[in-house]
Amino acid sequence: MKPTSIxxxxxxxxxxxxxxxxxxxxxxxAGSQPTKSELHFFGAGGPRLAAAGVELxxxxxxxxxxGLWEVIKSYxxxxxxxxxxxxxxEQRRPDLLVCVDFSGFNRRFAxxxxxxxxxxxxxxxxxxxxxVSPQVWASRPGRATKxxxxxxxxxxxxxxxxDWYAKRAxxxxxxxxxxxxxxxxxGESSKFKVQSSKSDSDAxxxxxxVLLLPGSRAGELxxxxxxxxxxxxxxxxxxxxxxxxxxxxxELVEMALPVCAKELDLKMGWSEEAGxxxxxxxxxxxxxQFQIQVGHLDAALRSATIAVAxxxxxxxxxxxxxxxxxxxxxxxxxxxxxxxRIVTVNYLxxxxxxxxxxxxxxxxQDAAMGKNLAEAALDLLRNPSRRAEIxxxxxxxxxxxxxxxxxxxxxxxxxxxxxxxxxxxx
Numbered sequence: 036m037k038p039t040s041i042x043x044x045x046x047x048x049x050x051x052x053x054x055x056x057x058x059x060x061x062x063x064x065a066g067s068q069p070t071k072s073e074l075h076f077f078g079a080g081g082p083r084l085a086a087a088g089v090e091l092x093x094x095x096x097x098x099x100x101x102g103l104w105e106v107i108k109s110y111x112x113x114x115x116x117x118x119x120x121x122x123x124x125e126q127r128r129p130d131l132l133v134c135v136d137f138s139g140f141n142r143r144f145a146x147x148x149x150x151x152x153x154x155x156x157x158x159x160x161x162x163x164x165x166x167v168s169p170q171v172w173a174s175r176p177g178r179a180t181k182x183x184x185x186x187x188x189x190x191x192x193x194x195x196x197x198d199w200y201a202k203r204a205x206x207x208x209x210x211x212x213x214x215x216x217x218x219x220x221x222g223e224s225s226k227f228k229v230q231s232s233k234s235d236s237d238a239x240x241x242x243x244x245v246l247l248l249p250g251s252r253a254g255e256l257x258x259x260x261x262x263x264x265x266x267x268x269x270x271x272x273x274x275x276x277x278x279x280x281x282x283x284x285x286e287l288v289e290m291a292l293p294v295c296a297k298e299l300d301l302k303m304g305w306s307e308e309a310g311x312x313x314x315x316x317x318x319x320x321x322x323x324q325f326q327i328q329v330g331h332l333d334a335a336l337r338s339a340t341i342a343v344a345x346x347x348x349x350x351x352x353x354x355x356x357x358x359x360x361x362x363x364x365x366x367x368x369x370x371x372x373x374x375x376r377i378v379t380v381n382y383l384x385x386x387x388x389x390x391x392x393x394x395x396x397x398x399x400q401d402a403a404m405g406k407n408l409a410e411a412a413l414d415l416l417r418n419p420s421r422r423a424e425i426x427x428x429x430x431x432x433x434x435x436x437x438x439x440x441x442x443x444x445x446x447x448x449x450x451x452x453x454x455x456x457x458x459x460x461x
Contacts, residue, residue, distance in 0.1 A: 039071075039453070042129040042161075043078040044120065044144060046095040046137030048251045048283050049348045050167070051081035053215055054135040057166060058087045060446035071450070077127065079120055080135075092123055095137070117144060125151050128159045131453060134186075138169030142178070145185040160459050162452050166190045166445060168209075172199050183207035188452050190445045193389070194435050210448045213441035216351055217433075220333060242324075243416050245270065246335055246358065247280040248344035249291075256287055258365040259345050264298045265405025266343060266412065271323040273413055278318075280327045281335050285312065288327055299325060341415045341422070343408055346383040350395060354386040355433055357426040360395045361411045362387075363403040389432045394425055 041061070045054035058076055065071035076089040081096030093116055121144065124132070132148055134141035145163050152159045165186045171178045172195075182189065183206040191197055191211045200209045247267065249259035267278050280295075282288050292314060299318050312329040328335070332349075336342075336356035344350055346364040353360040362384040382388050384395050396411040398404070415422055 038073040038075045039065075039131070040127060040129040041074060041076050041131045041133060042124055042127070043076055043080060043084065043089055043133045043135065044095070044137065044141055045078075045080040045084060045135040046140055048081060048083075048096050050136035051083045051096050053166065054080055054133070055083035055087040055089075056215060056218065056442045057133065057135065057445055057449075058084065058089060060442040061449060064443070064446040064450055077123075077129075079116070092120060113140065117147075120144065121147055121151065124148055128155075129161055130456075131449070132161050132163045133449070134163070134165045136167040138165075138167075141165065142169065142182070142185065146181075149185055155459075158459050160457065162187045162456050164188045164190065164449055164452065167192055168196050168200075172196065176203060179204040179207070187456075188448060190448060192436075192441065193385075194437070195389075210444075211437075212444040212448065213437040213439070214351070215441040215445075216355055217436060217439040218442055220355060242275055242277045243340040244277050244279060244338055245412065245416075246339035246342040246344075247278060248332075248342060248349050248353075249280070249282070250345040250347065251283045251287070251349075253287065253290060255345055256282070256290055259363060259403075260291055260294050261298070262363065262365065262403055262405055262408065263343055264295060266408035267323075267325070268299065268318070269405055269409035270412055270416075271318050273409075274416060275322065276416075277324045278326070279335055279339070280325075281332050282327065282329060285329050288312075288314065288329055291327055295325065295327065341412055343412055346385075346397070348385075350384040350386055353395075354429045357429045359415045359422045359425040360384075360386075361408055361415070362395045362397045363408060364397075364399050365403045366400070386429065386432050389435060390428055392428075394428045394432070 043054050043058065045051045062074060065074055077092065078084075078089060079093040079095045080089060080091055081094055085091050095116070117140065132145065134145055145165070148161065149163065152161055163186050165182070165188075168189055168191050169178070171182075179200060180203065183204050186207065189200070189207060189209045191209055192214045194211055197209045197211045200207055245267070247263050249256050249263055270276055271278075280291065282291060299316070314327045316325055317323065318325050332352060333356070336352060336358055339356075339358050342353050342358045342360040344353055344360050344362055346362045350360060350362055364383050382393060382397060383399060384397055387393050387395055387397065398407050398411070
C-alpha cells in the first residue's frame with residue numbers, strides 16, 4: 036500500500052506544539068486500523084514537530100512575528116520561505132496539507148497550493164485542512180467565504196465558531212473538536228488551583244505569588260516586559276509578594292534577563308532544580324523574590340495567586356487553572372491604528388470573549404502601562420471574594436469547551452476526509 040504523504044505547516048511555538056499533538060493522534064488513529072497506510076510527514080514547524088518525527092524543511096518558530104510593521108519588515112524572508120515550501124509541495128505532492136494556526140501565512144499558502152494542484156490535470160488533488168480557525172469573526176468577516184474555496188475542512192477549537200461559519204460560509208465544512216489545552220492537562224485536573232483549597236490560616240503564612248507571562252515571541256517580550264517589570268516594582272512597594280515569570284525557551288529568557296537586571300537591580304544566576312531552568316534574585320528596595328524560568332507553565336499556574344499576561348493562548352491556560360488575570364496587549368503604532376478600525380469584538384482575551392464580559396481586566400496599547408496593571412493586580416490581590424467570583428466564571432468558560440480528546444476527534448475528522456476524497460487520476 037502506498038504511504039500517505041502529509042505536509043504540515045505550523046509557524047509559532049503554540050502552533051508547533053498543537054501540530055505535534057495532531058501528528059501523534061493521526062499516527063495513533065492510523066495504527067488502530069489495519070486498512071490505513073504508512074504515514075510520512077514533512078513540512079515546516081519547530082522543535083516539537085521535529086521531535087514528533089516530522090521532516091522539517093524550515094524551522095518556522097525561529098521567524099515568528101506579530102504585527103503589520105513586523106510582517107512588512109520580514110516580507111522578503113517570508114516570501115522566500117513561502118515559495119520554497121510551495122515548490123517542495125509540488126515536488127512531493129502530498130495527499131494532505133494540514134495548516135495549523137498561523138493564519139496569515141497559511142491562508143495564502145493553501146490558496147497557492149490549490150492553484151498549483153489545479154494545473155496537474157487531476158493527477159494531484161490534495162485535501163487541505165486548517166486546524167484552529169483564523170479570527171475572521173473578530174475582523175474582516177468577508178474572508179470566511181474565501182476560505183471555503185481553499186479549505187476542505189476547518190477544525191474549530193471554540194464552540195461558537197461552527198454556527199458563526201454556518202451563517203456566513205455554509206459551503207465550508209467546519210468541525211468543532213474542542214480545545215486541545217484540555218488534552219494537555221487532562222491528567223492534572225485534580226491539581227488545578229491547589230492554592231484555593233488551603234485554609235485561610237495556611238494562606239496567611241504564604242506570600243501571594245504573581246505570575247508574569249509577557250508572551251512567546253521576541254516582539255511581544257520587547258513591548259510587554261518593561262511594562263510588567265514596572266508594574267511588579269509598584270506592586271512590591273505595596274505588598275509582600277513573590278514574582279515568577281515563565282517563558283517558553285532559553286533564548287527569550289536570555290533576552291529578558293538584562294531588562295530585569297537593569298530595572299530591578301537583580302543579580303540573577305542560572306540554576307537547574309527539579310528539571311526547571313531558572314534565574315532567581317531579590318528585588319531592590321523590597322524583599323520580593325523574582326524568578327524567571329523556562330517552561331513548566333502548568334506548575335507555575337497551580338501555585339499562582341494571580342497572573343499578569345499578554346492576551347492570547349496563555350489567557351486560556353490561566354482560565355483553565357482558574358487564575359484571576361490582568362491581561363495586556365501592546366503592538367506597533369501602525370498595527371494598532373489599523374487594528375482598532377477593523378476589529379469588531381469587544382475584548383482581546385479569549386476568556387472574556389467566551390464569557391461575554393471582562394472577567395479579566397484588559398489594558399490595550401497606551402492603557403497598558405505599569406500603573407494601570409499594578410492597580411488592577413493589587414485590587415485582585417486584596418479582594419479574595421473578587422478572585423473567588425472570577426474563578427467561578429472561569430469554571431463556566433472552561434465547561435463550554437467540552438471534554439478532553441480534541442486531537443483524537445481532529446484526527447478522526449481528518450481521516451474521514453481522506454477516506455472520502457476521490458483518488459487522483461493517473
